[in-house]
Amino acid sequence: MPKRVGILTGGGDAPGLNAVIRAAALTATRVYGWEMMGVLEGFDGLYHGLPLIPLTEQNVRELLARGGTVLGAANRGSPFAHPVPLPDGTIRYDDVSHVAISRMKDMGLDALIVAGGDGTMAIAQKLVEMGARIVGVPKTIDNDLSLTDVTFGFETAINTATEALDRLQTTAESHHRVMVLEVMGRDAGWIALHAGVAGAADAILIPEIPFDIQIVCQKIQQIQLSGRHHSLIVVAEGAAPMGGKQSYTRRETGVRLGGMGHLVGELLAECAAAEVRVTVLGHVQRGGQPTPYDRWLATRFGSAVVHLVAQEKWGQMIALQGTRMVDVPMKAAMRLKRVDPAGETVRMARDLGIVFG
Numbered sequence: 568m569p570k571r572v573g574i575l576t577g578g579g580d581a582p583g584l585n586a587v588i589r590a591a592a593l594t595a596t597r598v599y600g601w602e603m604m605g606v607l608e609g610f611d612g613l614y615h616g617l618p619l620i621p622l623t624e625q626n627v628r629e630l631l632a633r634g635g636t637v638l639g640a641a642n643r644g645s646p647f648a649h650p651v652p653l654p655d656g657t658i659r660y661d662d663v664s665h666v667a668i669s670r671m672k673d674m675g676l677d678a679l680i681v682a683g684g685d686g687t688m689a690i691a692q693k694l695v696e697m698g699a700r701i702v703g704v705p706k707t708i709d710n711d712l713s714l715t716d717v718t719f720g721f722e723t724a725i726n727t728a729t730e731a732l733d734r735l736q737t738t739a740e741s742h743h744r745v746m747v748l749e750v751m752g753r754d755a756g757w758i759a760l761h762a763g764v765a766g767a768a769d770a771i772l773i774p775e776i777p778f779d780i781q782i783v784c785q786k787i788q789q790i791q792l793s794g795r796h797h798s799l800i801v802v803a804e805g806a807a808p809m810g811g812k813q814s815y816t817r818r819e820t821g822v823r824l825g826g827m828g829h830l831v832g833e834l835l836a837e838c839a840a841a842e843v844r845v846t847v848l849g850h851v852q853r854g855g856q857p858t859p860y861d862r863w864l865a866t867r868f869g870s871a872v873v874h875l876v877a878q879e880k881w882g883q884m885i886a887l888q889g890t891r892m893v894d895v896p897m898k899a900a901m902r903l904k905r906v907d908p909a910g911e912t913v914r915m916a917r918d919l920g921i922v923f924g
């Protein structure tokens with residue numbers, strides 16, 4: 568039975584991460600009498616052997632409603648591709664996974680809880696295969712992890728995006744404008760779909776349905792003919808036109824999505840006889856306090872994952888299925904969960920008159 572358990576947060580943050588940390592610490596200390604320790608800066612902190620943070624009942628008291636992660640998260644820190652800058656300015660990527668594992672032993676960690684998305688789960692799974700004692704908590708505002716109905720942070724992001732649409736609607740009406748809102752959603756359009764329906768968008772463009780801009784234009788023209796002179800278009804950052812590509816810039820750390828909202832705005836300005844304005848919501852969706860539902864869900868995940876540690880279910884991830892907490896293999900959970908273009912929710916949105924391009 569473990570006595571000293573570490574917890575780290577990996578990848579991009581999500582509102583509710585601190586609530587996970589708090590619930591895990593309270594459950595571990597109160598139910599099992601273990602010592603719960605925070606690992607700073609994700610897997611990077613493990614590799615570098617950064618000092619552990621004791622997560623006592625006292626230390627986690629203020630965490631429930633706090634956004635971000637107090638432990639920090641190295642967004643692209645992988646012990647399987649650790650960047651080493653070379654004198655000629657290039658970067659070499661080393662596999663330092665064995666160091667990360669031996670650090671766990673040096674730090675006296677009997678087990679590790681990792682909260683993260685598909686990238687973090689993939690790293691954790693590989694470490695488990697090397698013998699590490701790790702369990703997972705699903706985290707992503709994009710809600711695109713398989714085998715869990717929902718991830719915390721998603722509802723907070725939808726709230727933010729819906730509020731943005733509500734605000735855009737009033738100014739769109741005043742100035743008879745087409746308002747384009749770009750929201751997050753790298754490979755999956757869950758935020759765009761949910762916020763688009765909740766915020767009464769006229770068109771929702773998502774990665775799962777390559778769009779034809781003419782269809783969006785026709786929709787705007789129909790709206791104008793009906794006597795309404797403003798409209799709302801939601802674009803997921805990962806959406807792409809039929810036969811075209813996603814909009815991104817290449818960085819040393821990989822590809823950074825963004826720009827599809829502006830592209831859609833330019834195309835609509837050409838084809839619709841209306842003024843178009845574009846808003847990119849960006850990281851506003853990831854910041855701030857979690858909603859009460861996300862605090863509730865994150866707390867359930869954080870507490871339940873500690874029981875997985877007690878059962879020594881290494882390589883398993885906690886998940887919500889229906890109303891129940893279950894555990895699923897990390898390996899299967901990191902598969903992408905995408906919006907079904909032929910599914911009930913897209914059909915419902917189409918029934919309401921929303922177009923997907």
Ligand code: F6P
Binds near residue numbers: 579752753
């Ligand atoms: O995966 C969550 C996410 O919010 C994506 O929707 C988005 O593309 C990405 O993170 C942004 O990451 P970063 O914070 O590295 O810019």
